[in-house]
Amino acid sequence: MTPTIALVDDDRNILTSVSIALQTEGFLVRVYNDSEAALRALIDNPPELAVLDIKMPRMDGMELLRRLREKTDFPVIFLTSKDDELDEALGLALGADDYIAKPFSQRLLIARIRAILRRLQPRDQMGTSTTPSEPEPEPMVRGKLEMDPGRHKVRWNGEPVTLTVTEFLILEALAMRPGFVKSRDQLLDIAYQDDVYVDDRTIDSHIKRLRRKFRQIDPQFDAIETLYGVGYRFDEE
Known part of the structure; x- marks a missing residue:
């Protein structure tokens, strides 16, 4: 298409x-x-x-x-x-x-x-090809969080959460290794590729929006932690 x-x-x-x-x-x-x-x-x-x-x-x-x-x-x-x-x-x-x-x-x-x-759309309709042996991205479950990268779908405690592309990439990077900290620079590299230059405060804006979206479903949501002066991490507990 x-x-x-x-x-x-x-x-x-x-x-x-x-x-x-x-x-x-x-x-x-x-x-x-x-x-x-x-x-x-x-x-x-x-x-x-x-x-x-x-x-x-x-x-x-x-x-x-x-x-x-x-x-x-x-x-x-x-x-x-x-x-x-x-x-x-x-x-x-x-x-x-x-x-x-x-x-x-x-x-x-x-x-x-x-x-x-x-x-x-990693298996896109943009004219880029993938090899037949390339595996589908595996769905990921971290506590109440479910992420399906292949379908760009997210659920929290069974409820769907609508995320932008950038928000999805940031959350996926954090949830990939629960408990491990990612700095703003690391998250920028993941979310903004192809020589896109943005300020590291951009990540703070996206994190705030992510928290707001999840708290609309679960007011007690606190899985994305801030480590001041260091970065962010995901806690699946």
């Missing part, structure tokens, strides 16, 4: 140039220059990934993502016209998977899109 990418930006020049570049790379593309119309369309018919501009009239990208996350979990890349750490922190806390500042290289954007979709 050919992945569908949604572009939401009030700049028609960006919509036109980026959509042409993505179509040339073999993607299906849907474009929206109005965030309210995009909200309805993306909830009714979710794409494989969306690229959202932050600075838009009527409803900005932050509010659009907040509303989308109430109903959907597809990956999101934010575009911004300025290097604003507050915007970045808010966007990542809301569940964005990546962040690119304008002006940007279309080649870089396409590389980020491919990297995120590869993580979400």
